[in-house]
Amino acid sequence: MNIYKGKNEDNELFNNIQYYGDSKVFYITNPGYFFTMSDLSISNGIDLVKNIVIFSDEQNELDKMDLNSYKNEINKLCEKNKRINGTYIADIFKTSDYFVEHSENLSIINFPDTTNQNVNITKKLKVSNNTNGLNSSKIDLGQIIIINETLSIEELIKFHKIAIESKITYFKYKKLPEHIDETINNNEFLIIACPIAKSLIGSDTNNINHLLNKSLLPEKGKTKIENIQKEIATTMVLSCKNFLENYDINFGILDYIFAEGISLDELVDAGMELCVGVEETQEIRDKLKKQLLRSLEDINVIALLMSAIRCEEDFQNKRIREVNIEDDPAYLYTDEVLGIAIANQIAGTKATFNFKRYDELKPGILSELGPMVDDIFAGLVAGSMSKIFEPK
CATH class of the missing domain: 1.10.3760.10 (PgpA-like)
Incomplete structure (x- = not known):
């Protein structure tokens, strides 16, 4: 697993789906369109767009903005960026770090953000400590899931639910100290997206009614759907596991005593x-x-x-x-x-x-x-x- 820390780099996920990340912005673009379900600030919940965009706010400059000003700022950033052409969903996250986990039918781009640090108390004992104090502690993992299969809205919603449930189940299984558990994924985001060919869209990209009808989309067998479901769960668990391990987010006896x-x-x-x-x-x-x-x-x-x-x-x-x-x-x-x-x-x-x-x-x-x-x-x-x- 490679962690990219604000690295200027172009990469390909699937079939000409490109992603780019630097210290200020991460985005994914598609020659066709993305059919997406997300909880981003610039999003309708379910969207048909050309770009998925995440800006970095490592300096916390936007924390005090009201919601409308925040959204306006995101739109301005998208308009200024010459690499972003066409429609988009977008938001701002606290870090430019990301890492990618792949499986046969999907990729998860993970954006880790944590203030957690382990501080030495003795040579053998450590305690989890937050640089900004417990009240502002955070252990967040924002995620973009790209499924390399054209999906109906029913399938998109179903897979979104599986992703959320898999993530919740993993952290519940970890049985972390209670005061730590309360700080996990309070400011995360989750996007699930699939490519949609231009030929399936027509001229009106605001009309997604035809995507409600599975009979108009390429046919997928039951086995294919089941495989994607399993891959979402296993790749989500792997993403969460690598997040905790690679950012040294672990806990010891003192943490459980304090809990x-x-x-x-x-x-x-x-x-x-x-x-x-x-x-x-x-x-x-x-x-x-x-x-x-x-x-x-x-x-x-x-x-x-x-x-x-x-x-x-x-x-x-x-x-x-x-x-x-x-x-x-x-x-x-x-x-x-x-x-x-x-x-x-x-x-x-x-x-x-x-x-x-x-x-x-x-x-x-x-x-x-x-x-x-x-x-x-x-x-x-x-x-x-x-x-x-x-x-x-």
Whole structure:
């Protein structure tokens, strides 16, 4: 997969369908026409056009424009560009980067845009961080899908729906941290298009009624349609997968802890509440914080924490019919088993006795957590507290 970063380049997709991209504009043009379905600003939803155009606004110059001014600006940009001849659908996206995924019958041109960065906390731990703050975080993937087959409007709508559902299903399957999941594809765009020969259009390009009648279009067998459906789903998944991998959009244990509404400082506070016989000092707090991070580098601790986090999510969403945790049933003690295991993994047998205190009293943030995760974090805190007081 090649990522083109504002590269001046002409390429061909199918049968003289050309695309061009530079740091300011990306467009696809066709000797005939494109039959399109899209959510672009300059679009009627379903259109018959010569060009598909995406301008770049990496400097965020158009963010504050009202909708009419925004549309006028897009039209001006199209009129100024000598390469764009004839009718078009168009919009503006934040990046000039793009990459293309191909299959036998279609291509997906992907426009990735993200503010997500992974910041080192320790040598082994990272946390996802947004350069503009969480409220303006974005992980967007705009897409143009070109299907190399003349389609009816019914087929166009059907394939558009499949593309959307495939994308949603992929990100849902990833089970990303909740605060990250809320930032995904809030400002994306999706265009699905197919070539239409001039001979099928006639002189009136504003009249697409004849495209409603499948009998007037080249005949496609059932197998062909099924193959295109499968290709949309598989190529969409590949596009999303490569987007996340090549832009280093991945998440670690700290991201999943923060998604539970827990900060490291709150875990330190909870640990210090039950610290007896020792005066609380900044030095001890710093030691505990460092140990918590050291504990979170242990793959076994990570596995136990994620087991409980995933389990609670399944229980809360009632995915297991035999389980109801609304009343925190007394006979559910797996959370304690996991908590004891975490404490023991960090600091051995003595930490399991310390866990009992944190489990029963639930100081600080521990009292606000769900029935599965309260005990695992009690185990993390108890184990880390026991560890920092071990003789050197």
